[in-house]
Amino acid sequence: MFSKKSLLTISMLLALSLILFACGGGTSDGGGDDGEEGGGADEQFIQILTGGTEGTYYPLGGTFAQVINDNVESVEEASATSTGASVENMNSISDGDGEIAFTQTDIASYAAEGDVMFDEANEDFGAIGTLYPETIQIVTTQDSGIETVEDLEGKTVSVGAPGSGTYANADNILEIHGLSIDDDIEARDLDFGDSTTGIQDGTIDAAFITSGTPTGAVESLAASVDVNIVSVSEEKAQELMDEYSYYAEDEVPEGTYGLEEAVPTVAVQAMLVAHSDLSEDLVYEITKAIFDNTDAISHAKGSEIDAESALDGVGVDLHPGAQKYFDEEGISEE
Structure with missing residues (x-):
């Protein structure tokens, strides 16, 4: 017969072994954190x-x-x-x-x-x-009458969300042309999809879109209306590059969005x-x-x-x- 003292000792040993096993003290053939089935720890x-x-x-x-x-x-x-x-x-x-x-x-x-x-x-x-170049595209329609950056004055223009990259590009380009987002246009803070939808339904006149060409939202617009991309002249592009070193000359190629000829503009990367x-x-x-x-x-x-x-x-x-x-x-x- 076991004494009460012996039974107590055995019970304590069994309890300790269960605790050690639960904490990982036991061994197993199953996949763990370092096993093949569980995925390597460095993955x-x-x-x-x-x-x-x-x-x-x-x-x-x-x-x-x-x-x-x-x-x-x-x-x-x-x-x-x-x-x-x-x-x-x-x-x-x-x-x-x-x-x-x-x-x-x-x-x-x-x-x-x-x-x-x-x-x-x-x-x-x-x-x-x-x-690749992130082309700054000033998008409008051929029926808008907007041919130059200066023509944006007084118009409703999407410039991207405040603090966005597109907003910074719009601000720089308008500034070089003597215009201001706050004073000279009716600015709208729209993403690319909402910008082209706004152009299509007539709620905005133009939009700045900084993106690799062709851009999906502009392609969708071009499927329903004749698109015009407003050019940035070589002279103004040089002024912009002199002021901000990260800009470079670029163009929207002929045939993009149905354009009959390439349109000069600028880009970042x-x-x-x-x-x-x-x-x-x-x-x-x-x-x-x-x-x-x-x-x-x-x-x-x-x-x-x-x-x-x-x-x-x-x-x-x-x-x-x-x-x-x-x-x-x-x-x-x-």
């Missing part, structure tokens, strides 16, 4: 912050996500998220609400410096590389940035996946994305992982 989910569904960032971000999923083993899943685009994306990166983001080069510079629409300098990101907390190795693999597999980018802009030009106009520090990739490729900023 990450990557959220790519893009823009509105009617623009270029969102569909292009979807193709980038697929390229990353197909080529970067340490990424559990990459996905594209629709957002308010450049300014919102830079704020979200600063807040830790995304891993990779699309942005305009001018907006990234403002964010890094804590200038214009940013109250504080953002040190939480590094560039992956530039992608679209680029990708990564949160600084992402490891050098991971960003290296992501950068390599994108720029080594541009033939797999199922979007019209894929033909413009090239490692050789990816450092043109970056204007902010590269993420160390991206720097490693471009160093290996022998590519440097001019």
Whole structure:
């Protein structure tokens, strides 16, 4: 017979063994955090912050996500998220609400410096590389009678949300032409889809749209009305570039939106940035996946994305992982 003391000891030992097993002291053949079935501890989910569904960032971000999923083993899943685009994306990166983001080069510079629409300098990101020109398109209809930027005076014009990249571009271009958002136009703060819908139904006269061409929202407009893109003259483009170094001359090509000839304008660059907390190795693999597999980018802009030009106009520090990739490729900023 066991004494009461012995029974108490055995009970205590059994209880202790159960506690140790529950805390992981036991062994198991099942997949855990480090097992193949449970996914490696280093595997990450990557959220790519893009823009509105009617623009270029969102569909292009979807193709980038697929390229990353197909080529970067340490990424559990990459996905594209629709957002308010450049300014919102830079704020979200600063807040830790995304891993990779699309942005305009001018907006990234403002964010890094804590200038214009940013109250504080953002040190939480590094560039992956530039992608393609973000063309500033001043969209109206051929029946509007608007032929020049000066013709916008007194008109109802969509300039994008206050603090957005499009708003900053509209402000810069109007200023160069002697006009003001506050004093000389009836400004509307609309996204691309609402802007082109407003032009179509006559509630606005024109819209500033900063996006890679062709832009889906403008293509949809061109399917129902004859579109006119207001030009920015070479002289005014030079004034703008002298004042703001991140602008470059550009054009909307002949045939785009049914245009009979190319329209001169200006552009900034679209680029990708990564949160600084992402490891050098991971960003290296992501950068390599994108720029080594541009033939797999199922979007019209894929033909413009090239490692050789990816450092043109970056204007902010590269993420160390991206720097490693471009160093290996022998590519440097001019």
